[in-house]
Amino acid sequence: GAVVSQHPSWVICKSGTSVKIECRSLDFQATTMFWYRQFPKQSLMLMATSNEGSKATYEQGVEKDKFLINHASLTLSTLTVTSAHPEDSSFYICSARDAGDTQYFGPGTRLTVL
Amino acid sequence: QQQVKQSPQSLIVQKGGISIINCAYENTAFDYFPWYQQFPGKGPALLIAIRPDVSEKKEGRFTISFNKSAKQFSLHIMDSQPGDSATYFCAASTDTGRRALTFGSGTRLQVQP
Numbered sequence: 001g002a003v004v005s006q007h008p009s010w011v012i013c014k015s016g017t018s019v020k021i022e023c024r025s026l027d028f029q030a031t032t033m034f035w036y037r038q039f040p041k042q043s044l045m046l047m048a049t050s051n052e053g054s055k056a057t058y059e060q061g062v063e064k065d066k067f068l069i070n071h072a073s074l075t076l077s078t079l080t081v082t083s084a085h086p087e088d089s090s091f092y093i094c095s096a097r098d099a100g101d102t103q104y105f106g107p108g109t110r111l112t113v114l
Numbered sequence: 115q116q117q118v119k120q121s122p123q124s125l126i127v128q129k130g131g132i133s134i135i136n137c138a139y140e141n142t143a144f145d146y147f148p149w150y151q152q153f154p155g156k157g158p159a160l161l162i163a164i165r166p167d168v169s170e171k172k173e174g175r176f177t178i179s180f181n182k183s184a185k186q187f188s189l190h191i192m193d194s195q196p197g198d199s200a201t202y203f204c205a206a207s208t209d210t211g212r213r214a215l216t217f218g219s220g221t222r223l224q225v226q227p
Contacts (some may be wrong), residue, residue: 004157006157032212032213034214034215041220041222042219042220043203043217043218043219043220044158044203044215044217046214046215046216049212049214057212091155093157093158095157095215097213101146101209101213102148102160102163103148103160103215104160105150105157105158105159105160106157107156107157108155108156108157110155
């Protein structure tokens with residue numbers, strides 16, 4: 001099956017710093033990737049849709065200047081949490097959609113902001 | 115407004131029993147309905163998916179039943195095993211536009227040995 005990787009799997013940072021999370025589709029090309037946020041024992045909340053070569057589409061209430069998304073190639077999308085604060089601590093998960101419209105999810109990145 | 119409602123919130127089933135999780139949707143434009151399984155600290159994994167042109171789809175021990183008129187769909191796990199203990203999410207998307215998934219609230223399944 002299709003594989004999506006994320007790096008890093010976990011990160012701890014100080015308040016005010018920026019953190020970059022990478023999402024890669026390893027064995028297929030993905031023109032569209034999605035970024036989700038998940039709080040403990042809750043569902044996945046879509047943050048933004050990332051399209052290769054164009055600007056990301058953000059969901060209502062998601063600050064685009066805080067959560068920078070870059071989809072530089074058909075296999076890589078990055079999410080940068082800028083000036084992170086403790087309330088940004090969460091589990092961030094990406095997904096990539098293949099040519100058959102199936103979404104495959106990455107293993108997630110646990111972000112802890114001190 | 116929650117567009118996909120999932121129940122129950124949690125479920126305890128004995129080994130060998132049938133686990134049933136239900137979802138209801140509101141947006142009639144939805145036409146793709148996947149189920150995902152998630153273990154703690156991991157990303158969701160696609161289990162099985164269905165489109166409205168069929169009423170049932172079976173893959174191994176997992177079956178989706180779909181009722182278009184009632185706007186409901188359900189996941190049945192036959193012969194439930196302790197290894198099935200996880201959180202299950204239903205989801206839905208349209209076949210046009212961004213085709214982003216809208217997730218249900220999740221069901222924590224515990225299969226007791």
